[in-house]
Amino acid sequence: MGDKPKLERQAMCDRLAMEFQDEWIVNLGVGMPTLCSNYVDPSKDIIFHSENGVIGYGPLAPEGEEDAHLVNAGGQNVTARLGMAIVHHADSFALIRGGMIDVTVMGAYEVSENGDFANWRIPTRKGGGIGGAMDLAACAKRVFIAMEHTTRDGKSKLLHRCRLPVTAPGAVKLLATDLGLFEIVPEGFKLREHAPGWTPMRFRS
Amino acid sequence: MKNKIYASFDAAVADIPDGATFMSPGFGNVGVPRNLLGALHRQGAKNLIGISNNAGALEERIHIGTLVEARQVKKMICAFTAPTHPSRVTPFVEMYNNDEMDAELVPQGTLAERIRAAASGIGAFYTPTSVGTELAEGKEHREINGRTYVLEYPLHADYALIRAWKADTFGNLQFRLAQRNFNPIMAMAAKITIVEVESDIVDVGDIDPDHVHVPGVYVDRIVKIPPDGIFD
Numbered sequence: 001m002g003d004k005p006k007l008e009r010q011a012m013c014d015r016l017a018m019e020f021q022d023e024w025i026v027n028l029g030v031g032m033p034t035l036c037s038n039y040v041d042p043s044k045d046i047i048f049h050s051e052n053g054v055i056g057y058g059p060l061a062p063e064g065e066e067d068a069h070l071v072n073a074g075g076q077n078v079t080a081r082l083g084m085a086i087v088h089h090a091d092s093f094a095l096i097r098g099g100m101i102d103v104t105v106m107g108a109y110e111v112s113e114n115g116d117f118a119n120w121r122i123p124t125r126k127g128g129g130i131g132g133a134m135d136l137a138a139c140a141k142r143v144f145i146a147m148e149h150t151t152r153d154g155k156s157k158l159l160h161r162c163r164l165p166v167t168a169p170g171a172v173k174l175l176a177t178d179l180g181l182f183e184i185v186p187e188g189f190k191l192r193e194h195a196p197g198w199t200p201m202r203f204r205s
Numbered sequence: 206m207k208n209k210i211y212a213s214f215d216a217a218v219a220d221i222p223d224g225a226t227f228m229s230p231g232f233g234n235v236g237v238p239r240n241l242l243g244a245l246h247r248q249g250a251k252n253l254i255g256i257s258n259n260a261g262a263l264e265e266r267i268h269i270g271t272l273v274e275a276r277q278v279k280k281m282i283c284a285f286t287a288p289t290h291p292s293r294v295t296p297f298v299e300m301y302n303n304d305e306m307d308a309e310l311v312p313q314g315t316l317a318e319r320i321r322a323a324a325s326g327i328g329a330f331y332t333p334t335s336v337g338t339e340l341a342e343g344k345e346h347r348e349i350n351g352r353t354y355v356l357e358y359p360l361h362a363d364y365a366l367i368r369a370w371k372a373d374t375f376g377n378l379q380f381r382l383a384q385r386n387f388n389p390i391m392a393m394a395a396k397i398t399i400v401e402v403e404s405d406i407v408d409v410g411d412i413d414p415d416h417v418h419v420p421g422v423y424v425d426r427i428v429k430i431p432p433d434g435i436f437d
Contacts, residue, residue, distance in 0.1 A: 030289070051313060052232040052386045068235070068437060069370075069382035075233030086382055088389040088418075089232070090321040093314030097332065121339070126302050127286030128310055135314030135334045169337035 004197040006178035009146070014039045015193070016105055016144045016176045024102035025049050027136055030074040032146050033105035048072075048081075049101060051132040053092035056084040073132070093135055101140040106133060108145045110162045113188035115172040117145055118164035128165075137168030149177035158182070158189055209376050209427050210406065214244035214434075217399045217426045221245060221364055226254040228320070228365040228395055229269045230387035236380065239435040240401045240428070241366040243267040245277075252279045256320070256360055258313065258387065259285040260297035267435065273297045273306070280307040282360065284316055312340065315357050317390060323359035324393035332357055365395030369419075372402045375409045376424025377417040385418065392419045399426040403436060 007015075009032050017039035020026055025047045028034050037048060037059065047056045050072040057072060058081035066077035087095070095101070108119040117137070121128035137143055150156055158175070175182045180194040191200055211217040218241060221227065227245070231237030246267065253272065260281040261270020272278050274296035281297065286308045288298050300306045311319065312334050322330055331354035335341045345356040367388050370381035378400060380388055392398045406429050430436060 050383075052235075052383050054383050067382065069384045071233035071235050071383050073233070075235075080382075086380075086385055088385050089313075089317040089387045090390045093317050096314055097334065121287065125287055125291070127298070127308065129285040129287045129289055130310060130312045130340075131284050132313040134312040134338065134340070138333045138336060165339045167338065 005195070006149075007195045008178075010035050010038065012146050012176040012178060013105070015181055016146055016174065019144070019174065020044060020046050020103065023047070025100055027051065027096070027101050027104040027140065028073070029104065029106035029133065030131070031107050033107060034072070034074055034076070036105050049092075049095065051089075051092055051096070051136075053087040053089055054078070054084065055087065055095070056081050058084075093132070096132070096135050097139045099139060099141065101136065103142040103144055104136040104140040105144045105146060106136070108147045108157070109164055110157050110159055111145055111147070111172055111175050112159045112162045113184065114161070115170040115184045116162045116166045117143070117168070117172050118162045119167050121165045123165065133167050137171045142173045143168070143171040145172050145175045147175070147177060149179040206375060206409070209425060210374060211426050211428045214240045214401065214428050215247060217241065217428050218244045218248050218366075221248065221250050223250050224252045225250060225363040226256065226361070228362045228387075228391040229255060229257040230367065230391050231268070232258055232383065232386040234264070234437075236368050236384035236386050236388050237268055238366040238368040238401050239267045240430055241399055242269060242271060243435070245366070246271050246275055249277065251277050253277050254280045254282065256282045256362055256391075258316070259283050260301075260308065261295050263293055263295055266437070270295055270297060273300065276300075278306065280309070282309045282311060282316070284311055284313040286310045310340065316360070317387065319357055319360040320387070320390045320394045323361045324390055327359060329356050329358045331355065360394070362391070362395040363397065365391040365398045367392045367398060367400040369400050369402050371404050371407065371412065372400060372424070372427050373407050373409045373412050373421065374427075376400065376421030376427055377412050378419040378421070378424065379412060379416060380418050389419045393423050397425045398423055400424055400428070402427060402429045405429070
């Protein structure tokens with residue numbers, strides 16, 4: 001592995017964002033998933049929700065035009081989009097638990113073929129970082145994951161069963177890695193597309 | 206009408222005793238009651254229990270981590286107890302890892318709902334969040350209409366430190382954009398609610414009743430941030 005180009009993070013997120021449908025309410029996790037909002041399809045009207053209670057924010061604010069009171073889940077200054085609404089934190093999560101989120105896109109350490117994923121705790125370290133991930137994973141209509149296909153030492157992060165503590169069981173529907181796009185079906189990972197130059201045999205770890 | 210306006214942040218937090226539970230809102234560095242946190246830091250109360258989205262960041266400005274670093278807080282109840290990246294070791298993480306302070310990790314939506322439950326007189330509630338994870342272990346589970354939930358209890362507090370955009374002299378509050386975050390529910394959940402006001406304290410009647418985000422009945426003390434105060 002390593003001799004063929006892998007997909008850039010933006011390409012991975014573009015591919016997931018292509019799956020968003022018109023009028024979907026989309027929640028993007030901190031980090032790589034926020035790149036999904038850079039993919040713009042003018043034929044679709046996407047409503048971005050941020051867990052701090054912003055419903056329908058716009059693109060990142062250009063330098064010098066930031067509104068100090070308007071940030072997304074990652075604390076980045078975003079712009080107001082026409083029709084935006086603000087609620088407090090409990091109502092923001094009422095929206096999440098109430099099943100209004102059509103898709104949430106998150107990063108992960110591992111995904112397993114039964115749709116479990118792990119992204120909040122490394123057992124060798126004390127504590128964890130959950131944020132809104134467990135609420136979103138348990139209650140969004142769909143969970144998409146964007147992550148690198150392998151660990152730094154080349155081991156696959158697509159597993160039979162997660163080794164790390166899970167964020168939610170059976171939640172993942174679609175996974176984009178730097179090698180391919182995978183759907184989670186009852187039989188396990190189903191390769192839908194692979195990065196140019198790669199063939200399915202080469203994925204095996 | 207009772208005068209709720211205090212002349213200084215120090216006066217507004219003077220009675221917070223050792224061992225008090227306090228709520229501190231803010232998300233993404235917006236809506237953080239930095240002036241009141243600074244006053245509580247100066248006041249020096251110890252063995253506090255803090256309820257907040259996180260336990261502090263690598264942040265120069267005054268925030269909840271300022272009190273943690275000063276060892277005024279014995280326990281944090283929050284949605285992050287490990288750094289988002291291993292390299293970002295905060296004073297909280299260091300103290301928590303060394304067993305020098307305690308913490309309870311709560312999913313963010315459960316944290317918000319536990320605060321709202323306290324404000325709303327709800328004894329407990331069932332949520333689907335965390336089912337099937339380590340965090341649900343030992344908690345009461347219940348199947349309702351084919352879905353599994355865990356039981357969660359309210360989070361009460363003695364004090365809430367609040368950052369609002371605008372207030373009237375009765376304490377009716379307005380927030381601006383994402384500044385709202387945890388502020389309204391914390392203002393409603395605490396026994397004593399202390400507010401720092403970013404723009405103006407206006408006369409009663411100047412805020413349209415339909416535009417009030419937190420009714421003044423929940424608010425006990427109001428301080429306008431002076432020109433040399435912290436506005437960000």
